[in-house]
Amino acid sequence: MPTRRGFLAGLMATGLAPCASWADAGSPAFLAAAKVPSGAFALIGLSATGERLFEIPLPGRGHAAAAHPSRPLAVAFARRPGQFALVIDCASGETVRRLDAPEGFHFYGHGAFSADGAVLFTTENDYETGRGMIGIWDAAGGFARLGAVPSGGVGPHELRLMPDGEALVVANGGIETHPDAGRQKLNIPTMRPNLSYLAFDGTLLDQAEPPASWHKNSMRHITVRGDGLVAIACQWQGAMTEVPPLLATHRMGGPLAFHGFGPGAEYDLQGYLGSVAFSGSGEEIAVTGPRGGMAVVADAEGRVTRRLDQRDICGAAPGVDGFVFTTGEGRMLADNGVTRDLAGHDCAWDNHLVPIG
Amino acid sequence: MKHVLAALLIALPLAAPAQDRAGMIRGIVDEEIVGGFAELEQAAARMVEAAGQDCTHPGLHDSYAAAFLAWARVSHLRFGPSEEENRAFALAYWPDPRGRTASAIRKMLADGNEDLLAPETYADMSIAVRGFYALDYLLHEEDLTEIGTPEYRCALVRTIVADIHGTTGELAEAWEGFAPMLTEPGADSPYRTEDEVLQVLYKSASTGLEFASDMRLGRPLGTFERPRPNWAEAYRSGLSLQLLQAAVRGAGGLAVRLAAVDATLQARLKAELEDFHDSADALGDPVFASVAEPTGRFRVESLQTDLQEVREVVQGELGPALGVSAGFNSMDGD
Numbered sequence: 001m002p003t004r005r006g007f008l009a010g011l012m013a014t015g016l017a018p019c020a021s022w023a024d025a026g027s028p029a030f031l032a033a034a035k036v037p038s039g040a041f042a043l044i045g046l047s048a049t050g051e052r053l054f055e056i057p058l059p060g061r062g063h064a065a066a067a068h069p070s071r072p073l074a075v076a077f078a079r080r081p082g083q084f085a086l087v088i089d090c091a092s093g094e095t096v097r098r099l100d101a102p103e104g105f106h107f108y109g110h111g112a113f114s115a116d117g118a119v120l121f122t123t124e125n126d127y128e129t130g131r132g133m134i135g136i137w138d139a140a141g142g143f144a145r146l147g148a149v150p151s152g153g154v155g156p157h158e159l160r161l162m163p164d165g166e167a168l169v170v171a172n173g174g175i176e177t178h179p180d181a182g183r184q185k186l187n188i189p190t191m192r193p194n195l196s197y198l199a200f201d202g203t204l205l206d207q208a209e210p211p212a213s214w215h216k217n218s219m220r221h222i223t224v225r226g227d228g229l230v231a232i233a234c235q236w237q238g239a240m241t242e243v244p245p246l247l248a249t250h251r252m253g254g255p256l257a258f259h260g261f262g263p264g265a266e267y268d269l270q271g272y273l274g275s276v277a278f279s280g281s282g283e284e285i286a287v288t289g290p291r292g293g294m295a296v297v298a299d300a301e302g303r304v305t306r307r308l309d310q311r312d313i314c315g316a317a318p319g320v321d322g323f324v325f326t327t328g329e330g331r332m333l334a335d336n337g338v339t340r341d342l343a344g345h346d347c348a349w350d351n352h353l354v355p356i357g
Numbered sequence: 358m359k360h361v362l363a364a365l366l367i368a369l370p371l372a373a374p375a376q377d378r379a380g381m382i383r384g385i386v387d388e389e390i391v392g393g394f395a396e397l398e399q400a401a402a403r404m405v406e407a408a409g410q411d412c413t414h415p416g417l418h419d420s421y422a423a424a425f426l427a428w429a430r431v432s433h434l435r436f437g438p439s440e441e442e443n444r445a446f447a448l449a450y451w452p453d454p455r456g457r458t459a460s461a462i463r464k465m466l467a468d469g470n471e472d473l474l475a476p477e478t479y480a481d482m483s484i485a486v487r488g489f490y491a492l493d494y495l496l497h498e499e500d501l502t503e504i505g506t507p508e509y510r511c512a513l514v515r516t517i518v519a520d521i522h523g524t525t526g527e528l529a530e531a532w533e534g535f536a537p538m539l540t541e542p543g544a545d546s547p548y549r550t551e552d553e554v555l556q557v558l559y560k561s562a563s564t565g566l567e568f569a570s571d572m573r574l575g576r577p578l579g580t581f582e583r584p585r586p587n588w589a590e591a592y593r594s595g596l597s598l599q600l601l602q603a604a605v606r607g608a609g610g611l612a613v614r615l616a617a618v619d620a621t622l623q624a625r626l627k628a629e630l631e632d633f634h635d636s637a638d639a640l641g642d643p644v645f646a647s648v649a650e651p652t653g654r655f656r657v658e659s660l661q662t663d664l665q666e667v668r669e670v671v672q673g674e675l676g677p678a679l680g681v682s683a684g685f686n687s688m689d690g691d
Binding site: 080238241272290293327328329350 | 436437440441443446447452453454455483484547557571572575576588684685686687690691
């Protein structure tokens with residue numbers, strides 16, 4: 001007799017089980033990858049108050065996950081250059097699909113679902129040509145590969161669905177890599193990052209680049225507010241003696257605005273931001289700087305309002321009130337102007353904290 | 358009594374007194390950094406001289422090899438003046454998985470455009486046709502003699518050699534000017550404290566050793582199913598193993614100097630490095646050509662293991678001894 005899990009997994013794979021919801025996985029508020037005390041890696045579901053709801057083993061270090069908008073499905077990406085991603089049923093803990101990057105492609109570690117959850121988009125590298133691509137997968141039909149469209153640049157990293165549900169915004173980090181050279185960055189002198197807006201058919205709707213003198217400011221992590229304001233967290237690839245502002249905001253059709261954090265702050269951050277999030281209300285932007293050991297919170301115009309000193313802070317997500325942060329030392333913090341510990345876990349939280357719903 | 362002493366020693370703070378740290382940094386800056394880049398410039402100047410006499414492989418080889426090895430010795434120092442104006446890239450565009458250097462050099466030879474050979478023009482050319490790896494290809498790739506004229510090939514060799522010398526001259530001068538930033542951290546320096554200086558030096562040593570292991574050794578090793586002897590660095594000129602050793606002398610030597618904060622640790626690090634160089638000296642395979650057959654592969658793999666052991670001491674012990682943070686996200690982000 002088939003087990004219930006196996007049966008559900010089978011249905012899921014055929015796309016015929018629309019009834020399962022995130023409630024079946026304990027209604028997590030967030031997903032995060034982590035290194036657990038045994039040294040193994042896992043995908044963990046967290047409640048809004050920081051309780052661990054489930055823990056699903058991963059075969060290696062994860063980077064980010066994409067959460068399905070309604071079904072309890074998470075797509076877990078390996079760190080770049082990953083050849084595969086796993087579609088995990090968070091209710092059963094089982095891997096229901098393995099997505100293999102097509103020949104000549106690898107994943108960059110981020111993905112996003114369409115508003116109805118029917119389609120998954122993934123950032124990828126067509127590595128023989130060095131062209132950034134967005135892979136398109138039929139999430140409603142067993143995650144078959146539907147195709148790919150150019151991402152509008154090199155090295156696409158994070159992508160997000162625009163609030164109208166009809167376009168994507170992609171951070172093309174500009175850094176060229178090739179799996180034969182591991183994580184080596186191959187084009188720093190000539191890199192050109194950009195922010196690209198794409199229709200689902202690949203039509204480039206808008207594109208914004210940093211000024212030429214800041215062409216080494218890799219735009220890597222982004223988030224988008226309900227009204228279409230995009231916040232961009234950069235990683236500076238140039239000399240530490242000349243670090244430019246690392247936070248930018250943009251609206252489709254408008255200019256790119258960079259926001260400095262004050263004298264020496266970008267240097268304190270070692271030119272490196274790890275994650276970016278809007279607050280629950282959308283009034284504030286938080287960026288994390290694991291190398292500088294701090295998060296910086298700014299208003300939506302980019303004016304710094306506060307700074308949280310916290311070792312190895314990296315994950316950031318909107319909270320019910322303000323933000324939720326995670327650290328590589330297992331801490332989970334809530335901040336709305338006052339910072340408090342939500343929970344301490346016996347694990348090292350990886351780069352990103354992914355909100356569900 | 359012995360045990361009490363041992364316990365006391367363990368309990369004592371490992372970090373050397375502040376004055377010693379300043380002295381240590383000064384020694385590193387003067388000898389390893391400013392001294393290392395000055396040697397590189399001198400070696401490149403000798404190469405320019407030699408290329409004036411003979412622009413072909415046998416005649417130029419010795420001075421070329423000496424300059425290339427002098428570069429490998431300081432190639433881990435990728436911050437400050439080396440990072441500015443892409444100078445390190447202008448000397449060393451490798452790894453090059455898409456073979457850009459090969460196709461760009463071949464195109465130049467086929468086109469034979471003299472205008473591109475003017476020094477100021479060449480300094481603005483793609484990094485793929487500049488530096489030691491471009492020169493290595495140009496001097497040693499066998500079938501290049503069939504493309505273009507020998508005169509143009511010779512002129513191109515001299516142009517690249519002069520361009521390398523120009524870059525090394527800029528580097529030597531810029532590092533000399535930058536030295537006080539490292540030896541006198543504070544308000545006028547990008548490094549505000551000695552700790553920040555130690556951090557950037559530590560990172561250079563650690564990244565240099567990682568690159569040596571993952572790229573200089575890892576690329577030719579490939580996988581067991583698919584070894585890649587032709588992915589070895591500068592295999593055409595036969596310098597792969599020597600470059601690896603020079604790179605480990607540079608990055609490893611810096612780590613040893615930093616380990617002066619803890620004599621026991623320093624001794625262990627020296628011993629691990631000695632093991633590595635002993636294995637390297639005994640390898641008898643200058644370009645890792647043997648990675649494709651089992652015995653040879655075993656020996657190259659065990660050389661990589663020796664290097665891993667050096668890296669473990671650096672990461673696991675030297676980092677903490679220097680108080681350099683090694684967080685899960687901060688040291689390994691994306």
